[in-house]
Amino acid sequence: MEQVRERYRQYRWRIWLGLGLLLLLLGGGAISLVRRQRQNQAADQSLLEATAAGTSGAVATSTTDASVAAESSGATTKPSGxxxxxxxxxxxxxxxxxxxxxxxxxxxxxxxxxxxxxxxxxxxxxxxxxxxxxxxxxxxxxxxxxxxxxxxxxxxxxxxxxxxxxxxxxxxxGAGDQVDLNHADAATLQTISGIGPKKAEDIIAYREQAGGFKSVDELTQVSGIGDKTLAKIRDRLCVR
Structure with missing residues (x-):
């Protein structure tokens, strides 16, 4: 035991020096490791920010292009008044x-x-x-x-x-054709100027009652048709 103590006294400065160097090395390594970790974290953060910015810009550009295309399409296909x-x-x-x-x-x-x-x-x-x-x-x-x-x-x-x-x-x-008072139906009679649905029905009623028209002049016997009216439409009428 006494020998151990004697050796410690002889070499204690070397032991302390070695321990100091060891602690110095460990401390330097720890500091370097912390710095490296911080650098890596900063690099990762920069990469994430750049990626996020690029994605956002692409989405915004895509949205803008889609909006422009939609507006252009709408302007082309929208019917005018x-x-x-x-x-x-x-x-x-x-x-x-x-x-x-x-x-x-x-x-x-x-x-x-x-x-x-x-x-x-x-x-x-x-x-x-x-x-x-x-x-x-x-x-x-x-x-x-x-x-x-x-x-x-x-x-x-x-x-x-x-x-x-x-x-x-x-x-x-037809141009120049005449309407036969004894055969024309109501629709045909209404093609004559001044003859409406009511007068057409009256003409047909008179024709059936009298057994047919014997002359165009007989049309004045129908209510509402006088000499002046007949004079205007005479060239469109005939009796067969």
Whole structure:
């Protein structure tokens, strides 16, 4: 035991020096490790911030591009007021149909659609003189004649019409044709200027009661039709 103490006295300065160096090395290593960890943390934080900033910018750019594209598309496809107005038209059909009237349509429809809306032909209606494939136009008016009117005019002459025409070739509307007071129906009589639904019914009632008209002048016997009215429409009338 005494020898150990003696050796400690001889070498104690070396022991303390070694311990000091060891502590110095350990302290320096710890400090270096802490610095390295802080540097790594700072680098990681910078990388995260840069990544986040890049992602946010890409999202913002994508959103902006999408908004611009949507606005551009909307500006291109948004219909103007003139287009909306042009897409709606009104067309009239009268004569030998179930429901003569003025109907509202889109501009891409045809005469056959107008005829269907009117309930189709009456039992004596004849559409052979009408171009059912013709497109509807705003303000169009179509008269559908009866079979008797078509026969009286010499038969259908649709082949003589131009493409797309919807003008009827019935005797009531043909240039120079006259309306026979003894055979015309109410719809045909109404094609004469000044003859409305009520007068047309009165003419037919008088014709049935009197057994037919013997002359055009006899029309003045119908209530509401005087000499002045007859003078205006005489060239459109005949008695057969």
């Amino acid at each position: 003139a287009d909306k107005q042009a897409a709606v038209i009104y067309a009239e059909i009268k004569g030998a149909v179930q429901r003569p009237d003025v109907y509202r349509f889109k501009s891409d429809q045809r005469v056959i659609d107008l005829l269907e809306r009117a309930g189709g032909l009456t039992k004596d209606g004849d559409d052979r003189t009408i171009n059912l494939a013709s497109p509807l136009t705003d303000g169009l008016s179509i008269y559908v004649p009866t079979k008797a009117e078509v026969a009286q005019s010499g038969g259908p002459e649709l082949s003589g019409q131009s493409a797309g025409s919807t003008t009827s070739t019935s005797p009531a509307e």
